[in-house]
Amino acid sequence: MQNDMVKCGLVQQNDSLFIDSIEKEAYVWCEQNWKHDDHEHTHERAQLTYVEEGYQYFHIDRRIYLVPQHHVIWIPSGKAHRITTEATTVNLMVFLFSTVFEEPFYQQAHVFAVPPVLKEMLLYASKWNKLLTDNEEQDIFFKAILKSLPNFCNEGSHLEIPVPADIRLIPVCTYINSNFKYNLDMDLLAEKTQMSVRSLQRTFKKETGITLQKYLQLTRILKSIELLDTKRFTLSEVAYKVGYQSLSAFTTSYFAIMKSKPQARKH
Structure with missing residues (x-):
């Protein structure tokens, strides 16, 4: 693939590594009819992916996580992952954070159903889709989403198959x-x-x-x-x-x- 390929605001240097040249603390990337690569890759930003339509499988640390419609997956910084799906249509919102809070939650992968409050917050955040310039409201709003994730996470969901x-x-x-x-x-x-x-x-x-x-x-x-x-x-x-x-x-x-x-x- 070309070295200047941009996906979710990250520059794809090679098949397995994405380089971040964005100065913003956090941003969101919404994509309709998502087309993914099925090779394992990594990037330094922590990632929150909301599946608005369809489903995806995330392959992380010898586990296969299912992220169905109206669910999110949290992936820690630097965690290698591979994505597959057979869904005909996949619509996603991908949030990328350069720094996170110190709680243990942020150091592990999590999948959970999106409660109504979080869903409304994520949909509201779509107004900043692909905005790479500074915006004070966005910065505060995204930090609120990030801080609330541990409380929204339902550990009772076992949408993962261990390998x-x-x-x-x-x-x-x-x-x-x-x-x-x-x-x-x-x-x-x-x-x-x-x-x-x-x-x-x-x-x-x-x-x-x-x-x-x-x-x-x-x-x-x-x-x-x-x-x-x-x-x-x-x-x-x-x-x-x-x-x-x-x-x-x-x-x-x-x-x-x-x-x-x-x-x-x-x-």
Whole structure:
């Protein structure tokens, strides 16, 4: 890619590094029909991304974070990340901060649903889209958004899939990702790792922090979000496609992960 390529106000020096020449403390970059590169990259500014439409996957530190519509992701300064999506349309607001507060919150990645107050603040901030000159109101307003993020963050949302470091478990994850429609065959999965069922369950939980059953549930719900985004299927069709035998079972599982009910895209 060209050295003078500008994305979100940052100059792309090479595939993995973005250089910041902007003197402003913070700014916002709104983009319709977002076109992304899927290679890992890093930049010194901390990043807050609000997904207004569509969804994105952020690959950070052996975890895959789903950021669906009306959610935000916080990415600390200097944190390498890669972005992928299959959404037909992705509309984003990207806020970039050169300095942050000292609380531990700002040193880790977070994904959470945007409450109404924060949504209104973010939408109001869009009036400063791509403004790179100083503006006192904007500076104060953006600092208020930044300061309030820890209070808006809902740690109960688990919109992330862990990737185990133990290479013996990779075939298990790959198999579940391809066969999420079916219930777990523990004997088959254990055979793939050459472990006993009990050893597999214990090792997987230790490596990822969740059980195999929870991993399957997460995979199903994240896949359902992709299907809902296409606007081609009813809720019942989506439920069946991701492995649930009834709409009520799907709705219950979806709510447990997303803290909201799935919305029908087609009737």
